[in-house]
Amino acid sequence: MNNETLSRSAFLRSLGLSTSALMAFYCIGTTMTACGSKKEDDPDPGGSTGNGITGTTTGSNIQFTLDLKHNTFAKLKTAGESSIVGDVLIAHTTSGTYAALSKMCTHEGTTLGFRSATNDLACPQHGSEFKLTGEVQKGPNTGGNIPALKVYKATLSADGNSLTVTS
Numbered sequence: 001m002n003n004e005t006l007s008r009s010a011f012l013r014s015l016g017l018s019t020s021a022l023m024a025f026y027c028i029g030t031t032m033t034a035c036g037s038k039k040e041d042d043p044d045p046g047g048s049t050g051n052g053i054t055g056t057t058t059g060s061n062i063q064f065t066l067d068l069k070h071n072t073f074a075k076l077k078t079a080g081e082s083s084i085v086g087d088v089l090i091a092h093t094t095s096g097t098y099a100a101l102s103k104m105c106t107h108e109g110t111t112l113g114f115r116s117a118t119n120d121l122a123c124p125q126h127g128s129e130f131k132l133t134g135e136v137q138k139g140p141n142t143g144g145n146i147p148a149l150k151v152y153k154a155t156l157s158a159d160g161n162s163l164t165v166t167s
């Protein structure tokens, strides 16, 4: 046998190693990716898939469920946290319940923010404020009246791992 053209597998076979021993050798000699994966290599170790959202998050027929085990939404398990999903602002209120309201200020459509310190929503554009019931707490600093925010129903699953928002 010509040693200059001897492949690694041919060399190992010449040593009398079995096929399984050859595979073990390859696994040790390579990055391990072809021979199985480690738990820390799993991009989604919690078992959730996709973007953590199932359903419709925009438009007139909003109905979706969030996977609170997903990295994007896990923070919503903590009181005082909030997320915007499609057209909806979801807040885990400081009183421990969930609120879901339109994210768009009824004045000129600016995206609202949840304020955990006061447990309400505020508009950064002209200062309007809304209660979690959707009621206008303070109108725009430019004057005039604005309508209440649309409120959605937010229901936490019994195991606390998913939140369903419906119209």
Ligand code: FES
Residues within 6 Å of the ligand: 105, 106, 107, 108, 109, 110, 123, 124, 125, 126, 127, 128, 139, 140, 141
């Ligand atoms: S857009 Fe929100 S107060 Fe004007």
